[in-house]
Amino acid sequence: SGKTGKQALGDFVVALARFRLKGKPQELAEKLAAEFKPTPYLAEIGASGAFVYFNLQTEALFRTVLDQINTQTHLTPDEDHSALSHFANLSLSDAGADKLPEGLSLAKKNGYGTNKSGKGKSVIVEFSSPNIAKPFHAGHLRSTIIGAFLANLYEANGWDVLRMNYLGDWGKQFGILAVGFERYGSEEELEKDAITHLYDVYVKINKDGETDESIHDRAREFFVKMEAGDEHAVGLWKKFRDLSIVKYKETYARLNIWFNVYSGESQVSQEAQKHALDQLQGSGIVEESQGALIVDLKKYKLEKTIVRKKDGTSVYITRDIAGAAERFDKYNFDKMVYVVASQQDLHLAQFFKVLDLMGYPWANTLQHVNFGMVQGMSTRKGTAVFLEQILDESKRVMHEVMQKNEEKYKAIEDPQYTSDKLGITAVKVQDMSGKRINNYEFKWERMTSFEGDTGPYLQYAHVRLSSVERKNAPAVVLPPPAERSAAINVALLSEPKAREVILLLASYPDVVKAAFKSFEPATICTYAFRLSHVISSAWETLIVKGQPHDLALARLWLYVSAKDVLGNALRLLTLQPLDRM
Ligand code: ARG
Numbered sequence: 001s002g003k004t005g006k007q008a009l010g011d012f013v014v015a016l017a018r019f020r021l022k023g024k025p026q027e028l029a030e031k032l033a034a035e036f037k038p039t040p041y042l043a044e045i046g047a048s049g050a051f052v053y054f055n056l057q058t059e060a061l062f063r064t065v066l067d068q069i070n071t072q073t074h075l076t077p078d079e080d081h082s083a084l085s086h087f088a089n090l091s092l093s094d095a096g097a098d099k100l101p102e103g104l105s106l107a108k109k110n111g112y113g114t115n116k117s118g119k120g121k122s123v124i125v126e127f128s129s130p131n132i133a134k135p136f137h138a139g140h141l142r143s144t145i146i147g148a149f150l151a152n153l154y155e156a157n158g159w160d161v162l163r164m165n166y167l168g169d170w171g172k173q174f175g176i177l178a179v180g181f182e183r184y185g186s187e188e189e190l191e192k193d194a195i196t197h198l199y200d201v202y203v204k205i206n207k208d209g210e211t212d213e214s215i216h217d218r219a220r221e222f223f224v225k226m227e228a229g230d231e232h233a234v235g236l237w238k239k240f241r242d243l244s245i246v247k248y249k250e251t252y253a254r255l256n257i258w259f260n261v262y263s264g265e266s267q268v269s270q271e272a273q274k275h276a277l278d279q280l281q282g283s284g285i286v287e288e289s290q291g292a293l294i295v296d297l298k299k300y301k302l303e304k305t306i307v308r309k310k311d312g313t314s315v316y317i318t319r320d321i322a323g324a325a326e327r328f329d330k331y332n333f334d335k336m337v338y339v340v341a342s343q344q345d346l347h348l349a350q351f352f353k354v355l356d357l358m359g360y361p362w363a364n365t366l367q368h369v370n371f372g373m374v375q376g377m378s379t380r381k382g383t384a385v386f387l388e389q390i391l392d393e394s395k396r397v398m399h400e401v402m403q404k405n406e407e408k409y410k411a412i413e414d415p416q417y418t419s420d421k422l423g424i425t426a427v428k429v430q431d432m433s434g435k436r437i438n439n440y441e442f443k444w445e446r447m448t449s450f451e452g453d454t455g456p457y458l459q460y461a462h463v464r465l466s467s468v469e470r471k472n473a474p475a476v477v478l479p480p481p482a483e484r485s486a487a488i489n490v491a492l493l494s495e496p497k498a499r500e501v502i503l504l505l506a507s508y509p510d511v512v513k514a515a516f517k518s519f520e521p522a523t524i525c526t527y528a529f530r531l532s533h534v535i536s537s538a539w540e541t542l543i544v545k546g547q548p549h550d551l552a553l554a555r556l557w558l559y560v561s562a563k564d565v566l567g568n569a570l571r572l573l574t575l576q577p578l579d580r581m
Contacts, residue, residue, distance in 0.1 A: 010046065010053030011061070011503060017050050025050035058499070062490035062558075065506045069561045072112040073568075074481035086122035086160040087260065087331065098249060098258035113508045113568045118159035124331060125151040125161060127339035128252075128259075131168030132244045133177050133198045136251075136387045138374035138442070139341040145431045146371055147339035148257040148574045149521045156572055157516045162331060165248075167264030169241050170319065173202070174226060175219030178236055180205030194243035196386065220311065227270070227313055241266070251388060255424060256576050265319045272322035273314050276358075277307065285357050297353055305350045320351045321358075328362050335365045342370040342437065369519055372439040374431070380444055394423030397448045398456070402581060411580060418581055422456055423448070425575050429455030432521035432573060433529075453529045458570060459578050461532035464539075465563035466579040468556060472544050476552045484557060492554045497534075497541045501558060504531055505565050512572070521573060528569045535562055 016025035029047035036045040041064075044055040127147020130140040147163075154161045180201040189197040209215040225233040245262055252258060277293065280286045286293050291310030298304065307318045327336065338348060348368040355363040379393045399419035402409055412418050430447040434440055450456045469478065479487045493502070508527065515523035544552045544559070567577045 009048055009051065010044070010055045011499070012054040014052050014054075015050060016052060058494060059491040061499075061506075062493050062502055063485065065502050066490060066557060066561050067485050069112045069505065069564055070481055070484055072110065072114075073564045076110050078110070087162045096245065096262045097260045098252065100258060111568055112565060113512045113572070114156045114158070115509060115513065116158040117513075118154065118157045121158075121334045122160040122162070122331070123154050123335040123337060124164055124327060124333045125154065125337045125339065126164045126166050126263075127151070128257075129166040129168065129340070130248065131173070132195075132241055133173055133202045134168070135199055136195070136248075138377040139343070141377070141387055141390075141427075142371050142374065142431055143339045143341065144252075144255065144257060145428050145574065146369070146436060146521060148255075149432065149524075149572070150337060150339060150369060150519060152572050152574060153512070153516055153519075156512050159335075162261065162333070163259045164261045164263055165259045166323075167241070167245075167262065167266075169237075169244075170226075170265035170268075171316070172219055172223045172313075174237050174240070175222035176205055176209065176215070177202055177240065178222045178233070179215055179218050180208075181236070181240075183208075190239075190243060193247065194240065195247045198240060198244065199386075220313075223313060224311065237266075251391075254391065254420070255428075256574055263323075265316070265323075268319040268323040268326060272326045273318050276318065276322040276325060279358055280307065280354070283358060285354075295350075295354055295357075297350060300353050302350050302353060303346065305354075307354075317347060317351050317354075320347075321354055324351070324355055324366065325360065328360070333362075333365070335367065337367050337369055339369045339371075342372060345370060369436070371436040375439060375441045377442040390427065391420070391423060394426055394448065395420045396423075397444065398422035398426065401448070401450070401456075408581070413580070418578060421576050421578055422459055422581065425455035425459050427455070428573065428575060429458060429525060433525040435522055436520060453525075455575070458528050458532055458566075458575075459581065461535060462563065462566050462570065462577045463579060463581050465535065465559055465566065468544060468559045472552065472556060476544060476549065476556055478553070478556055478560060488553050488557050489550050490554055490557075492551045493558060495541055497538045498555075498558060500534055501538060501542075501562060504534055505561060508565050508569065511569075524569055524573055528566060528573070531562065531566055531569070535559075535566075 016029055021028060026047075026049060029050060029052045032052055033045050033047040036042075038044070038057070041057055041060045042054060043057045044053075046053050046055070125147055127150070128140060128144040130136045151161050151163050177198060181198075184201045184204050186197065189200075205215060209219075222233055226237055241264075277286075280295065281293075286295050286307060288294075292306050293308040294304050294306050296304045305317055306315055307321070309315060324336070327333070340348060345368070348370075352363060352366050352368070355366070377390065379389055396419075399415065402412070402415060402419055402422075409415065426447045430440070430442070433453060446452065447454055448456060450460055478484060493499075504527075511523060511527045515521070542555045542558070544555050547555070570577045
C-alpha cells in the first residue's frame with residue numbers, strides 16, 4: 001500500500017506498551033480486537049502482537065476530510081478580522097504600514113489547517129530589521145523569511161498578529177554616513193536607489209576612516225547632534241531613512257511580505273531610555289565604570305553589558321530595553337517574538353534578563369527565535385551583496401529553465417511574474433527546509449532544480465494539480481463547491497493510493513499545530529514535500545482521463561482538495577502557489 005512497517009497494518013497503529021496498563025499488552029490487544037463492533041466511522045480494530053491497529057470506514061473517512069477541506073476553503077465566508085483585531089486601531093494609525101497584498105489568502109484566517117487556539121491573544125512578531133546604510137545580508141534574509149512565516153503561523157493558530165520591522169536606523173554609523181555623504185554623496189543617486197548609494201558612500205568613507213581618525217571623531221559629533229535633536233543632523237538622517245524605506249518596501253512586496261509597523265531604533269524615545277536608565281539605577285543593578293554605566297549579569301551566567309556610553313549616548317541594548325517597555329505600553333501584547341540570528345543570542349538573553357530584573361511582569365512573554373548562518377550567499381559570479389541581486393539572478397535562472405519548454409512557455413501569461421515567483425520560492429524553500437538553527441550553504445544548482453526537495457519542485461506539484469481540472473474539462477467538471485458532497489460518490493476512492501493521500505490531507509491541521517510548537521518552518525516544508533511525493537506517485541494509478549464519469553469525478557475532487565491543502569501549506573510558508581509554469 002506504500003506504507004511501511006507497522007503503519008502497513010492500518011490507518012492508525014498504537015503500541016499498547018506505551019501506556020501503563022494492567023495486564024499483558026498482547027492479551028489486551030486481542031481482547032480489544034475480539035470485542036470490537038464496527039461503527040459508522042471505524043471499520044476494524046485488529047491486534048498484531050502488542051499493537052492495536054485501526055481502520056476507518058472508507059466512505060466516512062473520505063467524506064469527512066473532503067467535506068471539511070471543501071467547506072473551509074470554498075464555503076466559509078472570510079471573517080472580517082480587522083474589526084476584531086487587538087491591534088486594529090493602533091496599527092492603522094501608524095504611518096507607513098504596508099497594504100495587505102491583494103488576494104492574500106491568509107487573510108482568510110479560517111481556512112483548512114487553521115485553528116482557534118490563540119483566539120483573543122495578541123502577539124508582536126519583530127522580524128527582518130535590516131540596518132539602513134549597510135547591506136541587507138543573509139542574516140536579514142533569514143529573519144525576513146522565517147519571521148514572515150512565524151507571523152502567518154501565529155495567525156493560522158488564531159492569534160492577532162502585529163508584524164513589526166525594527167530598522168537599524170540610529171547610531172554612530174549615521175554619523176559616518178553623514179560625513180561620507182558630504183564627501184561622496186549625490187542627491188540624484190540617493191533619489192534613484194537610496195540603499196545602493198548609501199552603501200557605496202558607507203564603504204568609501206569607512207575606507208578613508210581606516211587611516212583618518214578624524215572621520216570617526218566627526219561621526220561621533222554628528223551622532224551626538226542627532227541625539228540632541230539638531231535640525232540639520234536629524235533632517236539628513238530622516239531623508240536617508242525615508243528613501244531607504246521606500247526601497248525596502250519594494251523588495252518586501254516582491255517577497256509577498258508586509259509589515260504593520262516600520263519601527264526602528266530611532267523610534268525609541270529619549271524619555272523612555274532615560275526612564276529605563278533611571279529605573280535601572282534606582283534598582284541598584286547598574287554600576288559605573290570609567291564614566292559608562294554597566295549592568296553586571298554574572299549572577300545569571302551572562303556577560304556584563306554597557307547601557308550608557310561615557311559620552312552619554314545610548315547604545316543598542318538600551319534602545320531594546322526601553323523599546324520593549326514602550327511597545328508594551330502602546331500595544332499591550334500577550335507575547336512578543338524577536339526573530340534574530342543566533343549571533344545575537346547573548347544580546348537578547350541580556351536584555352530579556354535586564355527587563356526581568358527591572359520587574360516587568362511581561363518580560364517572560366518575550367521570546368527569541370534564532371537561526372543559523374548562510375554560507376556563500378552571492379551571485380553565481382560571486383559578486384552580490386544585495387538581496388535584490390540574488391532575487392534577480394534566481395529569477396533569471398528560472399526563466400532560462402522555463403524557456404527550454406517552448407510549448408509550455410507560450411501558454412504562460414506572464415513569464416516575468418512566473419519566473420520571479422519561482423526564483424523566490426527557490427530561495428525561501430532552501431532557507432526553510434532545514435532546522436532553523438543549522439547553518440546551510442547557499443547552492444544555486446540545487447535550490448533551482450526541479451528535482452529533489454526544492455522550491456521549484458513544490459511549485460511544479462501545485463501546477464500539476466491545478467492542471468487536472470483544466471485538462472479534463474469539459475468531459476469532467478466538478479460541480480460547484482456547495483453541491484460536491486452530495487453529487488460525488490467518494491466510496492469509489494478505494495485504492496490504497498487514494499487512502500494514502502486522504503490520510504495525509506487529514507493530518508494537515510495537526511501539522512500546523514506541531515509547527516507552532518517547534519516554530520520550525522521545516523515541519524511545514526516536510527509536509528509539503530511528502531504530499532507532493534505521494535501525489536506524484538498517484539498519477540499513474542488514480543487516473544482521471546477516460547474513466548467512468550463518477551470515478552473520474554471522485555478522483556478529480558481528491559486532486560482538487562490536495563491542491564487546496566498544498567496551496568495552504570505553501571501560503572503559510574509565505575509562498576505564492578502557481579497555477580501554470
Ligand atoms: N538591526 C539588527 C541587526 O541587523 C537586528 C535587530 C534585531 N532586533 C532587536 N530588537 N535587537 O543586527
